[in-house]
Amino acid sequence: MEKQHKVLIMRCDTYDADKIAGIVREGMETLNIRPSGRILLKPNVVIAHPEVFPHAFTRKEFLDGAITAIKARAKRPREITVGERSGITLPTRWTFQNAGYPEIFKKHRVKARYFDEETQVPVRLTHEKRLRDRVFVPESVARTDFLINLPKFKAHPWCRLTLSLKNYIGIQDDRHRLVDHNLFLEHKIADLQEVIQPGFIAVDAITAGQKMMLTPTPFPLGAIMMGTNPCAVDTVGCHMVGVDPTDVVHLRLAAERGWGPMDIQQIDVQGDFPLDAVREKTMEFEFCLEHIDRYFKQGNLSCTVGTFPEKHSPDYCWGGCPGALQEAIHIYKGYYPNITQQLRKVRYVVGKVDGPLDLEPGEKVIFAGNCTRWKGEIDGRPVHIKGSYESPQAVDEGETPSNDLLLKTFQTLWRCFRHRKGRYIHARGCPVSVSDHVHYLSAVGRVPNVNFDRRMVIPLNMAYWQMRAHRLLNRLRKRF
Ligand code: SF4
CATH class of the missing domain: 3.40.50.11440 (LarA, N-terminal domain)
Structure with a gap:
């Protein structure tokens, strides 16, 4: 050959x-x-x-x-x-x-x-x-x-x-x-x-x-x-x-x-x-390629994984929200090694799920991502999570929304604040990013938000404003 x-x-x-x-x-x-x-x-x-x-x-x-x-x-x-x-x-x-x-x-x-x-x-x-x-x-x-x-x-x-x-x-x-x-x-x-x-x-x-x-x-x-x-x-x-x-x-x-x-x-x-x-x-080289419902089995975080809207991968979404949840938890583990024990009880639901969630008393729910759909009752009240997933053909790559750091952070924190007393929250996005997962986990699980780590937050924000200024300068340079 x-x-x-x-x-x-x-x-x-x-x-x-x-x-x-x-x-x-x-x-x-x-x-x-x-x-x-x-x-x-x-x-x-x-x-x-x-x-x-x-x-x-x-x-x-x-x-x-x-x-x-x-x-x-x-x-x-x-x-x-x-x-x-x-x-x-x-x-x-x-x-x-x-x-x-x-x-x-x-x-x-x-x-x-x-x-x-x-x-x-x-x-x-x-x-x-x-x-x-x-x-x-x-x-x-x-x-x-x-x-x-x-x-x-x-x-x-x-x-x-x-x-x-x-x-x-x-x-x-x-x-x-x-x-x-x-x-x-x-x-x-x-x-x-x-x-x-x-x-x-x-x-x-x-x-x-x-x-x-x-x-x-x-x-x-x-x-x-x-x-x-x-x-x-x-x-x-x-x-x-x-x-x-x-x-x-x-x-x-x-x-x-x-x-x-x-x-x-x-x-x-x-x-x-x-x-x-x-x-x-490399015989002992380690991977982490596990479905989140099997991966998070112990502690106060549990996951319910449903079905997904594309024929090539109906039982899992490898490229989006589940992996972002794993990354977010591992970032948390750098600060709080026992984070899954420290969180309040949280159920993470992703995909189209049928049937009751069988929640424990006080357990809060994060419905993650635009493909997630569920209909049922929580605390005796009807809840209907409607999916808004769009296939690639329906997404115009020239008309995509901004993923600006401050805007996204503000939108997510506002959503968390509005739902702070409820039993559930629907985290929107396809995918929901790793940093948004950190926001949702901190708000729903009542743990400190590591996105605001003191070693990072000031230099990160300074770099953000530099980035905005240079972006603007580059645009002006092109125009004139
Ligand atoms: S919302 Fe999108 S990225 Fe998230 S699990 Fe569903 S299909 Fe995957």
Whole structure:
């Protein structure tokens, strides 16, 4: 069988920027990579904080080493920039600061591209299996000549693994990122591959992340993975941690659409860290891919999961609210390890549920998401939760609502306040974001709201206003 795609696995057990630079440079030479034109580096900085979220992002030393190598290999570059859109509502300025990136930008004289501050432009999609005819991406992504993908190696509670394909979720701003971020998340990831193909991929697998994507448990994997084809790189990544590539749905979809292989026999795996040796090391690597009704069995949080409105996934929504609940609880666990005991009794209901909920006395209910429907009685009073889920065809990606941090926070807190005395609340959204889950859990479960952690709230708000000011400036610059 012809092996068209080469993937390298190299040993690297420390975040030493010089060592990383040497390894990445060697990898680029082996793969014959010569970046040119407008070069854009896309790390994974979904969230970052040295104390609260230390393992969720591509480390600054990795970025530092990668830039050194890229500069050495680049041929007549017009510019080298680093761009990202962090997790929903989080200003990328804030996460870059927390990740320690500004000093790297200064050292290498490269510019940051904060995708949340840029004009979003439509890109046409043509693949016959596409969800929609166009997607919106930041201008700098649309006009880049050479994209370098720098993902973090992490398990993912919604998609099993996040490697190079999944890292593309961060090329969209909030307004467009939440479109199809539900039962269609995996299809959305496959769609985004059509926007731009990476010229080079280097995965930060030095300290990998287990279980969660925002609060992963660190795993000393001690590797850097490199390649040029995202499907090939992700397939090798799957084998490194004993996952069948066909179980990673976005990888399967991308491979079926012709973006690359998912059969290890078609990939030429090289480097100084043999796959067998990696596998031996990762035997205990942990995932968290469990339905929430089974996952939250003990404590005061219990879940009722119904059925879902799309034929391809009628019994669970992997890309939306359930995973966001898991992430929110794990964020809470960083502050209150026994949070599920500390909450007041809460029932979390998602999907279309038939029949009584059999609530305990005083147990409060969060009906989560636009697809949730339920009809019954609570405290002898009729309750009718009406669904408002819309299929992708009914959602116009050009007319999406703002997911502005302050606006969303205010709307959610107001809703919580209005329902503070009731037995239930309907959290709307498709999906309901992780930070909104934190708001709802704190209001309904009567626990402190960790969204307002003192270490984060002031710098986050400062970054938010900087982001707004720069967004406005960028708009004015374009107009005049
Ligand atoms: S409302 Fe939530 S659970 Fe329902 S389809 Fe949308 S994202 Fe999934």
